[in-house]
Amino acid sequence: MTRNHTREDILSEAARLFARAGYKGTSLHDIAVAVGCSKATLLYHFSSKDALLAALVEPAIQELRALDTRLATLDGESARAAAVDGFVDLVLRYRRQVTLVYDSLQATEIPRFAGIDALSERLVRAFAGHSPDPVDDIAARVVLSGICTVVIEHADPDGIDLRDALTTVAERVLRPRTRQES
Amino acid sequence: MTRNHTREDILSEAARLFARAGYKGTSLHDIAVAVGCSKATLLYHFSSKDALLAALVEPAIQELRALDTRLATLDGESARAAAVDGFVDLVLRYRRQVTLVYDSLQATEIPRFAGIDALSERLVRAFAGHSPDPVDDIAARVVLSGICTVVIEHADPDGIDLRDALTTVAERVLRPRTRQES
DNA sequence: GTCTATAGAAGGATAGAC
DNA sequence: GTCTATCCTTCTATAGAC
Incomplete structure (x- = not known):
């Protein structure tokens, strides 16, 4: 082929x-x-080791940009749900690249990755359902990065459906609270 | 001095x-x-670059072991709460070391770090409140690693109290569900 | 397209003067 | 304790034969 x-x-x-x-x-x-x-x-x-890294990560970055564009047309609650589903899907399909995007941003200076910080921030805001509460912001960050790390380390797809589990967990943290404190 | x-x-x-x-x-x-x-x-x-790394991470590792020992005397719900509080405190006090423990495990082979994988697994179980539900396990992993990453990146301690926010977020995900699905 | 050979830089670590 | 100078290894990248 x-x-x-x-x-x-x-x-x-x-x-x-x-x-x-x-x-x-x-x-x-x-x-x-x-x-x-x-x-x-x-x-x-x-052409170089950096170029190899760029080629490796490029498709993942492009899909991330596409998700970002898609989210821009949605708002509030629907944006949050779409962000979670889209991101979990993306991370699962590009497991190996995820680590690289993380440590490559500090390891190398590849110009193509420019603007990804702002994109990342928009994704956090979408995860937080654009809530003004700082705790929701932190929650979004914890879930976002936690999903990445878990997928990276969770090499073996054993019995459980990782996609469902991750989505469920994200919903637990991010869904608007119905006031019920301990 | x-x-x-x-x-x-x-x-x-x-x-x-x-x-x-x-x-x-x-x-x-x-x-x-x-x-x-x-x-x-x-x-x-x-004596070497590895030794420098070891000296840097040693106190954090020791405190992590101490936390592990403390948790062994507790069970179920109280263990979970203690694990969250203790871990958040630890990670906040050793911000810079946290990254290192993560990437040093893959980067170098320092014998002193032996047994830390098992310790890490016990911590995950404690976070999950020793629940048998696989989703609770994933939730624990997401929160655990998410907290680490957020603390690493959250360099500036601006207005909000990061400790409270992280603890609150952890409680949201980990506290036993009162059956209420969407 | 793939190889061997090698250049040239940078890495960790040691020797020995001060 | 701190330095300069040096050693040896490893690294990325290039040159040129096949």
């Missing part, structure tokens, strides 16, 4: 190794060994 | 830089420049 099997192999192995040891913790040599080729081959397909 | 001002400076600057760029992403040269000394001085005070 695809003739770029080497290119695909590189992307696949790089994703695996980056997710395990981090971007800085993975060398081109490591990737080359995993793929079964030389470092020079890696750099034939991708 | 303390005569080890250089040693303290090194620990302080290393904590700052490690938290910003990660362990692998920070070189001894970076730390030396920040402290205003040479690499050799760094390695006079700490």
Whole structure:
């Protein structure tokens, strides 16, 4: 089918190794060994290690931008629900890339990622249902980042449906309170 | 007062830089420049880069173990509350170390950290109130890791009381449901 | 497209003067 | 205790043959 099997192999192995040891913790040599080729081959397909990272994360970033655009047309409660569903779906489909977006923002300076901080803030606001309560804001941040970390670490999809569980948890935290304190 | 001002400076600057760029992403040269000394001085005070990391994280790990021990004497609901309060307190007091414990487990092999995975699992179980429901388990993981990430990123302690907010959020997710579905 | 060989920089760590 | 100088390794990236 695809003739770029080497290119695909590189992307696949790089994703695996980056997710395990981090971007800085993975060398081109490591990737080359995993793929079964030389470092020079890696750099034939991708102009640099940074470029490899960018290629790896690009589709995830694009989908994140698409979600952001979609959310802009919604408001309040419906935006919150769409944000949760959309984000959980995205994170589950791009498990390995998620870690990278996290540590790559600090690890490298890839211009393509510009504007992602603002996007991230809009996502937090959507999770919070645009509530003015600071606690709702913190709740949104906890859930957002917690979902990322859990998906990263939860390698094995055993019995339970992770998507449902994550969505349920998010609803627990984010759904507007019906005043009932202890 | 303390005569080890250089040693303290090194620990302080290393904590700052490690938290910003990660362990692998920070070189001894970076730390030396920040402290205003040479690499050799760094390695006079700490036998290796790994040893510096260990010294930095050690107190946090010890307190984590202490919390774990304390929790072992409690059960169910009281254990859950104690776990949340204790953990939030710990994470807030060791903000910078938290990131390190996360990425150092993958970055380096420091024997002193042995057994921390099991400890971490016990903490998750305590957060979940030892509920057998898998969703409660996921909820505990989301909150636990979410709290860590939020504290790391939430550098500035502006108006709101982060401790109260985090505790409140944790209670929202973890407190046993009174059956009320949408 | 893939390789070997190698350049050139940066990393951690040591030796020895002060 | 702190420094400069140096060693050795590893890293990213390039050159050029096949």
